[in-house]
Amino acid sequence: MPLLNNSHQRIFLKIFLLLSMLFQPCSCSYVSYKKEAELLTSSKLLFFTPSADAVTDGSDDVCLQTDLSLQIDMERSYSVSLVTIINHIGEYRRGLIGSQVEISNNLCGPVINESMVNESAIVDVICNPPVTGQHVRIRFGGFLQFVHICEIRVYSDEIEKSECTSDPYARDYNGIVDVTSSGIICQKWTAVWPHISWYRFGDYNLCRNSDWDTAWCYTIDPAVRYRMCDVPETGSTCPRDKYEDNLQPLNTCNGVSHWLMHDDSKFASGVYGASEQPIKINVPSNIIACIPNDRRFHTCSNSFTLAFYMFPYRHSNGPIVTFGNTANTRFTIVQVVPNSAYNLYNSDIIVTYGNSDVLRTNVLLPETWTFLAITFDGQHKLLTVWRDGEIARIANTAFTSIDMDFDDVQFGLFDNSFDGVVAHIRWFQMYDRVLNEAEVKAAKNKQIEKCDGLFQEVAPQTENVKDRLIHISSSPTVTMCAIRCRHNLSCFVFHHNRSTWTCSHYQSAIVDPSITGKVYQWKQRI
Incomplete structure (x- = not known):
């Protein structure tokens, strides 16, 4: 049993604690993560009662097959707003029909x-x-x-309360940090190998404290018995309220954003005042989009947050977002091929880096807007996927940095293994740090610094039309029309007809008098 009775140990721990406070992990209201789950009675159909740990282990990879009701002990009382059940796509998927969710014997939601x-x-x-x-x-x-249940995610509407601590020694810490400040994964408190534990906080490997100077854990490294954990400092580093300021993504408001300015409901138009449609990605029809790097993302190699809204169509599958110039440095978010055997939409995404899969989790619904966010913490080798402002999956990585020396962030990519992504994308954001839960929710709510677009509306003139019209094409959105004008060095003005999808480029504000709708002109030609 580790003790801290002599002055040398306490000095060491205080120095260690000060160093650990240099980094603060992101917070969340995911309150069932690695909490104890149990089946309520003995199985009537099986000769044994399986362990229920699979439904709270934070992974969709291992599933629980049972005929029993189950219960999750969250260790203390929470105000629960959402329970997400990941149902295995297989022959027992209909077993959930007629089930009910209860919070301490009170019904939650519909049957x-x-x-x-x-x-x-x-x-x-x-x-x-x-x-x-x-x-x-x-x-x-x-x-x-x-x-056949793969995971049960319980979420509280108490923003960041699970990660906050009011005690200077973190003795009331009840969060989800499961790795030491030096990056070693914690050992379960109930385990007896590689280290015998004298503490029994619960059947999980989360950092806790009762009589030390800060939260800590035994480690899975046989050579390292225990280490301190990085948990939020009391009060100031763990806000309990909503984030009120506007966020500032790297891809906006920095003078080199090109057509990537945010405005109203979309992420990439560069058109001031235009809010009709987001970008549509249709890989089978050769419609993809990209965001030039221009070195603005080079500061993101050790930590970043990538976030966007996605509306996938039912048969969409394949690479959604990709960056990296070589196979060994390519970061990709992939939508998995649907399960044709059961005619169900496959909600899985896989996050890969280089030639390895980092994690896989269920986050997408068909023809529904979903806000996805990926946070990468290189110092602690953690990659987290967020769905609609809540954590969906946390994974340890084998790397501490990601190569950000690439040309473009690509939306949609041709890959012979997939049919291709067909989806709408909007509100793309990239940050050079790990956002906490309050900030992720602010990003979801579009609390983003607004910027003027590269184009502004002008009053059309109506003389010498034929001499000024330089190009006509078909474009489904005003955003795509703006992108094409930007890439045409002769284009200074464009008009988009939403009814006919006609995109007209002009050399000046002199346009066809018969057109209806807005006309946009470059503020300055870059």
């Missing part, structure tokens, strides 16, 4: 029905209003009916 399990693996049960309690219980509806 799970057929439509909720027929779309994808994601089953969202919304507690409206939020329900307060310590135990989340899933009562399955069918008698002697198997279910």
Whole structure:
């Protein structure tokens, strides 16, 4: 049992603590992560009762097959607003029909029905209003009916409360940090190898504290018995309120954004005052988009946040976002091929770097806007996927940095292994740091510094039209028309007809008098 009785040990720990406070991990309201789960009775259909740990291990990879109801102990009471169940796409997927979610014996949301399990693996049960309690219980509806559950994610509407601590020694810390400040994964408190534990905080490997100077854990390294953890400092580093300021992504407001200015509802138009449509990606029809790097992302190699809204169509699959000039340095977010055997939309994405998969998780629904965010913390080798402002998956990485020496961020990419992404994308954001939960929610709510676009609306003139018109093409959006004008060095003015998809480029503000709608002119030609 480690003790801190002599002055040398305490001096060492205080120095260690000061160093660890240089970095503060992102916070979240994901309150079921690695918490204890148990089946409520003995199985009627199996000869043994399986472990329920798979539903709270933070991974969709290992699933629990059972005919029993189950319960998650969150260790203390929370105000629960959402319970997301990841249902295995297989022969037992319909076993969830008729199931109910309870928070300490109080019903949360509707009874799970057929439509909720027929779309994808994601089953969202919304507690409206939020329900307060310590135990989340899933009562399955069918008698002697198997279910196959891969993960249960319980979310609280108490922003960052799980990561906050009011005690200077973090003795009330109840968060999800499971790695030491030196990057070693924590050992379960109930484990007896590689180190015998004298503490019993719970059946998980999360950092905790009762009588030390800060949160800590035993490690899985046989040569390192225990180490301190990086947890938020009391108060100032762990805000409990909403983020009120405007965020400033690297791809906006920096003078070299080109057509990537935010305005209203989309991410890439560069058109001041235009808000009709986001960018559409249709790889099978050769419609893709890219964002030039221009060295603005070079500061993101050790930590970054990448975020955007996505509206995928039912048959969409393939690389969504890609950057990196070589196979060994390529970072990719891939939408997995749908499961044709059960005619279900596959909600999985895989995040890869180089030639290796980093994580896989269920985050997308068909023909529904989803806000995706990826945070990378190189110091602690952590990569996190967020869905609609909440953590969906946390994974340890084998690398501490990502090569940011690339030409473009590409949306949509041709890959013979996939049919191709067909989706709308908007509000792309890139930050050179790890956003915390309040900031991710602010990004989701579009609290972003607005910038003037490269084009501004002008009043058209109506003489010598034929001499000024230089190009006509078909373009589904005003954004795409703006992009084409920017790449045409002779284009200084453009007009887009939403009804006919006609994109007209002009050398000046002298345009066809018969057209209707807005006309946009370069503020300055870059």
